[in-house]
Amino acid sequence: MSTPVVLIGGLHGPARTEVVDQLLREHPGALAVHHDLTAITRGRIERVVRDDRRVLDITEVRLAHSCLTCTVREDLLPWLVHHAGRAPLLVVDLWDSVEPRSVAEALDCDEARDLLRLTAVLTAMDAEHLPVDIVRGDDLAESGHQAAAGDRRYLAEVLARQLEYATALVLRGGDAEDHDLTRAILDHLAPCTPVFAETLPEVSGPPLCTRELAERVDPPTARLPCDAQTGEIMTVVWKRLRPMHPGRFFAAVDELATGSVRSRGQFWLATQPDRILAWDAVAGVVSVEDCGPWLISLPEAAWELMSPARCVTASLDWNPILGDRVQHLVFMGPDLDRQRLLDLLDSCLLTPDEAETPLEDPFVPLITLKESA
Incomplete structure (x- = not known):
């Protein structure tokens, strides 16, 4: 019988610790492992192992390359494999800025498949701090949360991904008002993810499928929020069936x-009609990523190689002429000017008169290629 493994992520260390403590109490004999990356820029990592009563071991880990990937591959995974069957539950307490997806997918390997099963990915958060942190423009180095030397990610960017990838969210800290505000925010950031306050979800069940977890957040198959409003917090959805004018859209970036707290989705440019381009922005930091071809751009024989989720998602927006090409962007934030936002986006669409006009594409040097579309 494989040993269940649960990942506990989140920027708020005290909240994570509370959740780990509760899991250890509720599952006698369980072990928790945490890699302290405080000194990773100096090439020093500490692995801390504990149970519900005490710290059992602190080991300094020396790696050839001081990075998260090396830590998972060379230390965490072997540790988990070694302890499989020796505890009823293994809890991985992730470092502040670690995005759980990378760890979850690293555990989905031949070495661990028959010994370990990933059963839950929880993101713990402090209800008092989340409403502030999700709009902070600090980078991880400035805030002391970097997971490697040269880590250039932003605090709010990491927090958003921790929230959106999790299978469940756990609130700690704050008062009743903080909890109400945080729940309202989560209703828009991750509307399909269950939120727990006093209790915890079941973590000893069947294994999760990391491919399905990825499909929940990857742009070609992502489960994006719908139009909604909770008090002052709004989600605005924009969907259109005309290509973007690259120059006007670039000028509106x-x-x-900056006009919303969080925005994401997929779009297509008139100059790149065959490519799915992903839009991802949080706290004013935006990235544009090439996620591969639209289904309509591929030979029909290649469609059979696509995942069922990709084919189903494409069918939902299928157009006899355009195929699955669609502009689908979602914006979340307080007091959004819905009409102003929609008008601005509509003004970026290509007009019929421009269809045959050669266009320059200022996005080309900014787009990164995502290998796994």
């Missing part, structure tokens, strides 16, 4: 990125 700053306003679109």
Whole structure:
């Protein structure tokens, strides 16, 4: 019988610790492992192992390359495999800025498949701090949360991904008002993810499928929120069936990125009609990523190689002429000017008169290629 493994992520260390403590109490004999990356920029990592009563071991880990990937591959995974069958539950207490997806997918390997089963990915958060942190423009180095030397990610960017990938969210800290505000925010950031306050979800069940977890957040198959409003917090959805004018859309990027707390989705440019481009912005930081071809751009024989989720998602927006090409962007934040936002996006669409006009594409040098579309 494989040993269940649960990942506990989140930027708020005290909240994570509370959740880990509760899991250890509720599962006698369980072990928790945490890699302290405080000194990773100096090449030093500490592995801390504990149970519900005490710290059992602190080991300094020396790696050839001081990075998260090396830590998981060379230390965490072997440790988990070694302890499989020796505890009823293994709890991985992730470092502050670690995005759980990378760890979850690393555990989905031949070495661990018959010994370990990933059963839950929880993100713990402090209800008092989340509403502030999700709009912070600090980078991880400035805030002391970097997971490697040269880590250039932003605090709010990491927090958003921790929230959106999790199978369940756990609230700690704050008062009743903080909890109400945080729940309202989560209703828009991760509307399909269950939220727990006093209790915890079941973590000893069947294994999760990491491919399905990825499909929940990857742009071609992502489960994006719908139009909604909770008090002052709004989600605005924009869907259209005309290509973007690259110049006008590029000129609107700053306003679109800074006008909301979080925005994401997929779009297509008139100059790149065969490519799915992903839009991802949080706290004013925006990235544009090439996620591969639209289904309509591939030979029909290649469709059979696509995942069922990809084919189903494409069918939902299928157009006899355009196929699965669609503009689908979602914006979340307080007091959004819905009509202003929609008008701005509509103004970026290509007009019929421009269809045959050669266009320059300022996005080309900014787009990164995502290998796994």
